[in-house]
Structures are given as structure tokens and as C-alpha cells.
Amino acid sequence: MARTTARRPARQPGRSNKARVGPLRGRLSDVPALDVDELIADRGITIVVCCGSGGVGKTTMSASLALRAAEQGRKVVVLTIDPARRLAQSMGLSELDNDPKPVHGVDESRGGSLDAMMLDMKRTFDEVVESQASPAKSAQILSNPFYQALSSSFAGTQEYMAMEKLGQLHAEALRTGRWDLIVVDTPPSRSALDFLDAPERLSSFLDGRLIRLLLAPARGPARFVSAGMSVVTGVLSKVLGGRMLRDLQTFVAAFDTLFGSFRARAEKTYSLLQDPHTAFLVIASPDGDALREAAFFVERLREDQMPLAGLVLNRVAPTVTPGLSAQTALAAAERLSEDDPLTAALLRLHAERLDKIGREKSLRRRFAAAHPKVPTATIEALASDVHNLPSLREVGELVAA
Amino acid sequence: MMSDTRTRSPVRLHIVSGKGGTGKTTVAAALALALASDGKRVLLCEIEGRQGIASLFDVAPLPYEERSIAVGSGGGNVCALAIDTEAALLEYLEMFYHLGRAGRVLDRFGVIDFATTVAPGVRDVLLIGKVYEATRRSEDGRPTYDAVVLDAPPTGRLGRFLNVNTEVAGIAKVGPIRRQATSIMQLLTSAQTRVHVVTSLEEMPVQETLDALDELARLRLRLGAVIVNAVGETHVPGDLIDETAASDLDEAHIAASLKEAGVCADEAVVAGLVNVGAQHAERMRLQARQRQRLVGIQPAVVELPSLIDGVDLGGLYELADELRESQQF
Numbered sequence: 001m002a003r004t005t006a007r008r009p010a011r012q013p014g015r016s017n018k019a020r021v022g023p024l025r026g027r028l029s030d031v032p033a034l035d036v037d038e039l040i041a042d043r044g045i046t047i048v049v050c051c052g053s054g055g056v057g058k059t060t061m062s063a064s065l066a067l068r069a070a071e072q073g074r075k076v077v078v079l080t081i082d083p084a085r086r087l088a089q090s091m092g093l094s095e096l097d098n099d100p101k102p103v104h105g106v107d108e109s110r111g112g113s114l115d116a117m118m119l120d121m122k123r124t125f126d127e128v129v130e131s132q133a134s135p136a137k138s139a140q141i142l143s144n145p146f147y148q149a150l151s152s153s154f155a156g157t158q159e160y161m162a163m164e165k166l167g168q169l170h171a172e173a174l175r176t177g178r179w180d181l182i183v184v185d186t187p188p189s190r191s192a193l194d195f196l197d198a199p200e201r202l203s204s205f206l207d208g209r210l211i212r213l214l215l216a217p218a219r220g221p222a223r224f225v226s227a228g229m230s231v232v233t234g235v236l237s238k239v240l241g242g243r244m245l246r247d248l249q250t251f252v253a254a255f256d257t258l259f260g261s262f263r264a265r266a267e268k269t270y271s272l273l274q275d276p277h278t279a280f281l282v283i284a285s286p287d288g289d290a291l292r293e294a295a296f297f298v299e300r301l302r303e304d305q306m307p308l309a310g311l312v313l314n315r316v317a318p319t320v321t322p323g324l325s326a327q328t329a330l331a332a333a334e335r336l337s338e339d340d341p342l343t344a345a346l347l348r349l350h351a352e353r354l355d356k357i358g359r360e361k362s363l364r365r366r367f368a369a370a371h372p373k374v375p376t377a378t379i380e381a382l383a384s385d386v387h388n389l390p391s392l393r394e395v396g397e398l399v400a401a
Numbered sequence: 402m403m404s405d406t407r408t409r410s411p412v413r414l415h416i417v418s419g420k421g422g423t424g425k426t427t428v429a430a431a432l433a434l435a436l437a438s439d440g441k442r443v444l445l446c447e448i449e450g451r452q453g454i455a456s457l458f459d460v461a462p463l464p465y466e467e468r469s470i471a472v473g474s475g476g477g478n479v480c481a482l483a484i485d486t487e488a489a490l491l492e493y494l495e496m497f498y499h500l501g502r503a504g505r506v507l508d509r510f511g512v513i514d515f516a517t518t519v520a521p522g523v524r525d526v527l528l529i530g531k532v533y534e535a536t537r538r539s540e541d542g543r544p545t546y547d548a549v550v551l552d553a554p555p556t557g558r559l560g561r562f563l564n565v566n567t568e569v570a571g572i573a574k575v576g577p578i579r580r581q582a583t584s585i586m587q588l589l590t591s592a593q594t595r596v597h598v599v600t601s602l603e604e605m606p607v608q609e610t611l612d613a614l615d616e617l618a619r620l621r622l623r624l625g626a627v628i629v630n631a632v633g634e635t636h637v638p639g640d641l642i643d644e645t646a647a648s649d650l651d652e653a654h655i656a657a658s659l660k661e662a663g664v665c666a667d668e669a670v671v672a673g674l675v676n677v678g679a680q681h682a683e684r685m686r687l688q689a690r691q692r693q694r695l696v697g698i699q700p701a702v703v704e705l706p707s708l709i710d711g712v713d714l715g716g717l718y719e720l721a722d723e724l725r726e727s728q729q730f
Contacts, residue, residue, distance in 0.1 A: 054555055055422015082557055084605045149569075210511040232510045238498060241576020285422065288711070289453070318680065321673025324666065332662035342650070343658040345636040346674040349681050352709065359711060384687060385604040 027372070028365045034310035034375035037400045040069035043180065045279050047170065047272070048309075051186045051195075052283035053293040057314045059083045060386050060395060061283050062185040063091060063116075067389065068396030070114035071107045074181040077115040077169055081162055081187045086387035088118060096120035098127070098165070105389045115179070121161040125151040128164060128265075132258050141258075146251035158187040159195040163269045170272060196273070196304060211259070214252045279309035282374075286316050286360040291367050298371050310375035312399060313364070317356040318380040326351040412595050413544070414536045414588065415625065415730070416563070418553045418613065419599030420606040424630040426453040427712050427720070428599045428705070429552040433481075434721035436730060437473020441547040444535055445470075445481045448528045449554065454481045459714060465489075467535075471714075474721040480546075482535070487513055489527045496534075497577070525562050526569055526582055533585045536593070556598060556613040563589060563596075564620050595625030598700075602629060602688040607695065614698060624700040626729045629692075631707040635685045637678060646682035648675050703727045 039045060050062045059080055066078035077100045080088070088094070091103045093116055100115035129147075130138045141147050151157060166184055173179040186195050213232060237245050272278065280301055284294035294311060301308045333347035368374075379398045386395055415432060419425035426447070433445035444467060447454050452462045458470050463483040471479045490513055494500045500507075507513055538545040554562045573579040588594060596617050600610040610627060617624060637645045644650055652671050659666040666674075695702050705723050708716040724730060 053421065054557075055420060085608060086604070209509075210514075213510060231506050232512060235494075235498070235500060235507060236512070239494065239577060241573060241578065244573045244576055244578065288456075289426075290422075292456070320677060321669050323670050324664065324673075328664060332659065332664045335662040336658055339661075340654075340658040341638050342641055342645075343655050343662075343674075345638065346655070346678045348636055349677045350674055353677055355709070384683065387604070 028361065028368050030372060031364075031368045032373070032375040034312065034377040035400075036065065036068075036312075036377055037072070039279060039309055040065065040072060040074060040181070045277060045309075046173070046180060047166070047182045047184065047275075047278040049184045049186065049273070049278065049280045050283055051280060051297060053290050056283050056285045056290050058283050059087060059185045060392070061281070061312060061314065061399070062183050063087060064386075064392045064395035064399065065281075066114055066116070066181075066183040067103075067106065067392050068400065069181055069183070070103075070112040071110065071393075073110035073112040075113050075179045076181045076183060077117070077173070077179045078183040078185070079117055079119060079162070079165060079169060080185045081119045081158065083118060083185075084387075086385075090388045090392065091116040093118050096123075098123050100169075103389075119158070119162055119165055121158050122152045124161040124165050124168075125157065128262075129258065132261050137254060137257070141251070141254045144247065144251045144254065146247050147255075159197075160266075162187055162195055163273075164265065167265060167269045167272060196300065196306070211252060214249050215256060274305055274307070276307055278307055280306055281309055281312055283312045283314055285314050286363055288363060291363055295367060295370060298374055308374065310377065311367075313376060313378040315381040316360055316378045317353055319357065320350060320353050324350060326354040329354075410548075410730075411592050412625075412730075413546075413548055414532070414594040415548060415550045416553045416589075416594065416596045417550060417599060417628075418556050418559045418596065419628075419630075420557070420601075420609045421555045423599045423601045423606050424712075425555070425599040426451075426457065426552050427717070428597075428628050428630055429550050430454060430457050431705075431717050431720035432597070432724055432730060433479045433548075433550040434471060434474045434717060435724040436548045436550065437471075437477030437479045438475020438725070439477060441473065441475075441477035442545070443473060443477060443479050444546045444549045445479055445552070446484055446532055446535070446549065447481075447552045448484045448532075449552075450483070450485070452483060453552065454483065457712065457714075457717065474718050474725060477547075482531075484528055484531045486524050486527050489531045490523075493527060493530060523569070523578075526578070526585070529563070529585055529589075530581060533588055536588065553596075556609050559596075559613060560616045560620060563617075563622060590621050590623070592623065594623060596622050597625040597628055599628045599630050600695075601631050602633075602691040604687075604691060607691045611694070611698070614700070618699075626701045626703050626727075627695060627698065628724075629695070629702060629704045632704045633684065633688060633707050637682055637685070642682050642685060645675075645678045646686055648679045650675050650678070701727075701729045703729055 039048070048065060050058050050065070052058050059082075062078055062080060063083075066076045070076040078091075080091075080093070083091075083093070091114075092101060096118050098117065098120045100117040103114040103116050106112075106114045126142060129141050132138075133141060162184070166182065169179070169182050173182060210232075240248070282294050282297050282301075284290040298308060298311070329347040329351040333344040333351070336344040336347070364376075368376075377399055379395065382391070382394070382398075384391070386392060415429075415436070417425055417429040417432060419428070429447075430445060433443045437443040445454060447463075454470070455462050458481070460470055463470075463481055465483065465485045465488040467480045467482045469478055470481045473479050491504045491508075494504050494507070504513075532549060532551050535546060536549045553559060569578060569582045573582070598610050598613050598617075600606040614624060614627075635642075641650075652668075652675060655674065656666060656668075656671050659671070703724065705720050708719065
């Protein structure tokens with residue numbers, strides 16, 4: 001069973017006997033805290049998936065969590081997808097590499113370790129083909145123009161291959177004991193949900209009538225060609241052109257024997273994601289768009305019975321010292337703008353920050369109203385960018401604080 | 402008509418990309434508003450099924466249909482279209498092959514699903530294909546739209562997206578798909594098309610922008626402008642930036658000033674103000690360093706202010722005016 005609220009602290013003080021009446025509306029103060037250290041210390045958790053929309057700091061968060069877990073004694077491998085160059089360099093990654101490499105500079109005194117890799121989707125795909133087909137057949141597939149386009153440029157391949165690689169790393173971890181925790185970054189997809197659909201989409205396609213149709217000529221004269229089918233073949237050859245249709249048929253025929261194993265792998269990965277040993281973290285920044293995406297994601301994970309551990313709100317406005325309201329600050333700034341422009345500026349900044357905190361709070365309140373039970377951790381915005389181990393460590397400390 | 406005296410820009414298709422999170426949808430929407438001046442008609446397209454345009458303009462989710470959604474900042478008209486891949490494919494088949502019922506048969510056999518989700522590159526060809534069609538469409542000898550603005554995929558996937566016609570050309574050496582791909586590529590590389598890249602003044606987005614400019618130039622696409630979004634205003638007097646960043650300020654003096662202005666502030670409040678100032682000054686220095694990295698790049702750099710109250714319709718018009726005044730579009 002999926003444990004959607006597994007990481008929630010046992011009880012909220014003062015709420016134990018309160019029955020909920022009326023709409024299940026959550027308040028911000030009721031939102032449980034996400035304890036990241038508890039999550040990464042839990043040996044029962046072997047996969048952490050970081051997801052969220054683009055630009056919220058998913059890759060940085062994956063790397064920071066992986067580093068923190070390693071320095072607390074876990075044997076970790078982090079699978080990154082398309083990291084920014086300097087972030088990759090900070091982990092010693094200089095190119096796409098399908099084989100995890102140890103990261104240097106990690107404090108291993110507590111028995112942990114950190115390996116990192118950057119997904120090479122074409123090579124991952126090639127390796128799957130090579131491992132499943134005879135040498136002659138894989139050579140035939142690898143040289144098919146359809147396969148080449150599919151494996152290197154097709155917009156969904158990265159999602160398929162990220163999940164495939166996760167499955168491989170998991171199998172290797174079980175077999176060799178090299179790792180006890182896999183942290184996965186998800187691809188910067190059109191929608192943050194694409195990678196969840198990838199395995200399902202692949203299997204439903206492979207089961208589809210189209211494949212049978214395309215396979216028909218390769219399996220000898222089609223005796224029972226229905227009227228519908230001949231319309232389809234007619235249209236396909238008209239639209240694609242005869243040459244492309246033949247290439248496609250050759251590809252499908254060569255791939256035929258692999259379909260079964262591809263489907264099995266896709267289904268296995270999907271159930272791996274549903275496994276209670278997996279924990280999903282949704283990463284968002286405190287703005288309307290990212291929180292909307294995060295809400296979609298939370299709902300989708302629940303629908304698919306995937307174990308959501310919580311929400312990480314990245315780059316929230318840092319708090320200010322209490323005791324000075326925005327109005328007072330602005331009024332004083334007005335008075336001081338001639339005589340002491342510096343103090344006036346500080347007062348304006350203070351007021352601006354309070355406004356920002358207020359806006360973020362109301363966005364979070366709206367999120368919590370709809371999703372009251374999602375444990376949440378917040379991280380204040382850092383003044384500078386993250387691109388080396390010490391700053392990854394700092395992010396890890398902030399998220400666990 | 403007054404349109405005869407108007408100078409018409411040769412650029413008809415504006416492709417707006419940028420790193421995720423830099424606000425490319427906001428900038429694309431503001432650009433559409435900016436281009437829609439005196440009677441001009443502009444189409445704003447989105448392709449990723451996110452309904453970002455609808456939420457920006459605060460209207461109901463957009464169907465696969467061109468709808469008027471706003472009056473341009475110069476009095477023209479902005480229409481919006483959310484391109485849906487499946488609908489675009491059926492429309493394409495209907496338009497070029499007159500497949501009414503056959504289209505539905507294809508759907509039943511999973512061909513539509515295959516073409517739009519699994520077949521390499523087809524999805525992107527269809528999406529750009531629709532944009533291509535809208536850009537070229539004309540009514541009564543006049544283009545239907547004076548300009549089309551595309552909210553494109555983020556820079557990380559942009560090259561693959563725009564170059565997909567070449568990718569398709571790799572599988573389809575001849576035939577109708579190849580012909581379609583070739584004519585789309587002709588439009589994309591022509592003087593009628595410009596690619597604009599949105600960034601913020603932070604390290605990773607700037608790096609991604611510089612990388613994207615290289616890649617776009619390699620693909621022979623014409624660069625428009627680099628639009629720097631959400632530029633923070635410097636509040637602290639310029640000569641005090643370093644001291645402020647280092648929290649090296651005269652706290653006693655600040656406390657005295659506050660007292661004079663009628664604010665009762667204890668040490669903690671003063672220290673808090675100094676701290677807020679330090680964070681701000683540090684960010685301004687970072688911003689200045691990143692701005693420096695954009696000096697000397699080939700496309701023009703246009704800066705847009707950070708909208709203090711978040712992005713709403715009023716804010717979009719503010720940004721649109723800034724874009725118009727830059728005279729780069």
C-alpha cells in the first residue's frame with residue numbers, strides 16, 4: 001500500500017480529539033512539518049524522487065539531499081538529469097556518463113558514500129536493446145533511422161530512460177549492496193507528470209492495434225484485413241510516404257521480440273515507484289505557477305497511489321526581525337529620504353520584504369486549504385548561487401532545519 | 402486605411418524561450434500586448450498544455466481555437482491559442498488530405514496516439530506546423546495576423562524543438578512529411594522569424610542563455626533580443642553597496658535616524674534592518690556581475706523591472722510598455 005502520509009509526525013498537539021466538522025479545510029498552522037533528516041535516516045526508504053516544475057531547483061535539491069544523506073551514513077547514488085554545468089562540476093561530473101562515479105570531498109566518517117551520474121539517454125536506450133536482443137538483431141535495430149530518431153531526439157525518451165536507469169540502479173543496489181539510497185532528479189518535462197506517464201504510455205502503445213497492424217505485412221499475407229485496417233494503411237502510406245512506412249515497419253518488426261520485455265520493465269518501474277520504500281518530494285518555489293504545478297502533482301501522486309513524503313518550498317523570502325510594521329517603516333522612510341538615504345533604503349527594503357512574506361504566506365495558505373496534510377519544509381532564499389559542495393551542504397542544512 | 406502609412410516590421414514570428422522559472426510566458430504575453438498597436442492583430446500561442454496564458458490573463462482555460470483575449474497596449478487586438486497536438490494532427494490531416502471519417506478511424510487504431518506521443522519528432526512538427534500555418538494565413542490578401550508570438554519550450558529543449566524538422570528529415574528522406582518540415586524550417590530561418598531568450602540576472606539562467614545563443618546561432622536561427630526579466634531595483638546608495646553587503650554600517654547612526662523619524666527601534670530591529678540591507682546588497686552585486694556577462698553579446702539586451710506586486714494584468718501592460726519603448730521588436 002502507498003503511504004501517502006507516512007512521514008507525518010505522529011500527532012499534532014492539541015488536535016488529538018478534535019473531530020473535523022464541515023469542509024476539510026486546512027489552515028497554514030496545521031500543516032505538518034516535513035522532517036528531511038528523519039526521511040533520509042529511515043533505512044526503509046531506498047528511493048527518493050525529487051519532482052516539480054522547471055526552475056524551482058530540483059537538481060540542486062537532489063544533489064543537496066544526496067550529499068546530506070551520504071554524510072549521515074547512507075551509501076547514496078544520485079541520478080541527475082541535465083544539471084547546470086557548474087553544479088555538475090561540483091560533483092566531479094564533466095560529461096554525460098551512465099556509470100556512477102564517486103564524488104570527492106564528501107565526509108565519509110559516518111560510513112556513507114556518494115556516487116553521482118548524469119543520464120545519457122541514448123546510451124541507456126542502446127544498452128537496453130543490446131541486453132535484450134541478439135547481436136545481429138541489435139545491430140539491425142541500432143542502425144534503423146526510426147530507432148535513431150526515437151532514441152536521441154524524441155521528446156519523451158528522456159523520461160522513459162530516466163525511469164529505466166532508476167530500475168537498473170535499483171537492481172544493481174539490490175544485487176551488490178553498493179548503494180542503500182537512490183536519489184533521482186526528474187527531467188525538465190513539459191509537465192512535471194510526464195515521467196509518471198512514460199512507462200504506462202509505452203506499454204499501452206505496445207499493446208495497441210497499430211503495432212499489430214504494422215506487423216501484419218512482416219508476418220506474411222494478411223488474411224483478415226478489415227475495412228478499417230486498409231483505410232489506415234492507405235492513409236499511413238499517403239501521409240508518411242511509402243519509404244518511411246517501410247522503415248517504420250522494419251523497425252517495429254525488428255523490435256517485436258523486445259516489446260514484451262520493454263513492457264515488463266516499464267511495469268516494474270511503475271510498481272517500484274508505488275513501493276513504500278520510495279518517497280516522493282515535490283519541490284516548488286513560492287509563486288503561483290509553481291504551487292499550482294505542485295498541487296497537480298500532489299493530486300496525481302495520490303491518484304496513482306505513489307508515496308508522497310512532502311513538499312519542499314524552495315527560496316522563500318527570509319524572515320525579518322519582528323517589531324516594525326511595513327506601514328511604519330514606509331512612513332519613516334518617507335521622512336528620512338532626504339537626510340539619511342541609507343536608513344530610508346533599509347526601511348523600504350524591510351517593508352518590501354514584509355510584503356513579499358505576506359504574499360507568499362497567502363499563496364501557501366491557499367495550497368494548504370486544498371492539501372492540508374502535505375508535510376512541508378521551507379528553505380530561505382540564499383543570497384548567492386549554489387555550485388560547490390559547501391553550498392550544497394548549506395542547502396542540505398537549511399532543508400533539514 | 403491608415404495601415405498604408407504604417408511601417409511594417411518584417412518580423413512576423415517571435416519565438417520566446419528561456420530557462421524554466423525566468424518568466425518566459427509572462428514575457429511572451431507582454432510582447433504580444435506590445436506588438437498589438439493601432440489596429441494590429443497579434444496571435445499568442447502556447448503549446449505545452451499548461452494553460453499559462455489563461456491564468457495570466459485571468460480567463461477560462463483556452464480551447465483549441467483562436468480567441469480574442471485582450472486589447473493591445475497600443476490599441477490592437479491580441480488573440481490566444483493553446484495548441485493541442487491531437488487536434489492539430491486531425492486538423493492537419495483534414496487540411497491536406499481531406500480525411501473526415503478516416504481521421505476517426507486512425508484514432509481508433511491508436512495512430513493519433515502514436516503520432517502525437519511516440520513517433521519521434523512528429524509532435525513537435527505538428528506544434529510548430531500549426532504556428533507556421535497561423536503565421537502564413539491570410540484573409541482578403543492581408544495576413545490574418547500581423548505577428549505571432551510563440552511561448553516556446555525552455556532553452557534546455559529549444560534546439561531540439563526547433564530543429565526537429567531536421568530530425569524528421571533524417572527519417573523521412575522524401576514524402577509529404579519531409580516537404581512540410583522543409584517549408585517550416587524555411588520560415589524559421591528566414592528574416593520573418595526571431596528567437597528571443599528570457600533570462601534573470603542569476604548565474605544559472607545567464608549561463609543557460611549564453612549556451613542557448615550559441616546553439617541557436619549554430620542552427621542558423623536569427624536571434625532577436627535577450628530579455629532580462631525581473632531586474633531588481635537598487636535601493637541602497639551606490640557608494641555604500643560594499644559596506645551594506647558586509648553589514649559594516651554605523652548602527653548607532655541608524656538608530657538615531659530612526660528615533661528622529663519617530664520609530665522606536667531596539668537593537669534587534671536595527672540589526673534586522675542591517676541584515677535585510679546586506680541580503681539586498683549582496684543580491685545587487687550578484688546581479689551586477691551577471692549583467693556584466695551579457696555585455697558584448699550579439700543580440701540587444703532589454704531589461705524589464707521586477708513587478709513588486711506579482712504579475713497581474715496591470716503588470717503585463719507595464720511590461721508591454723517597457724518592451725515597446727525599447728523599440729527592439
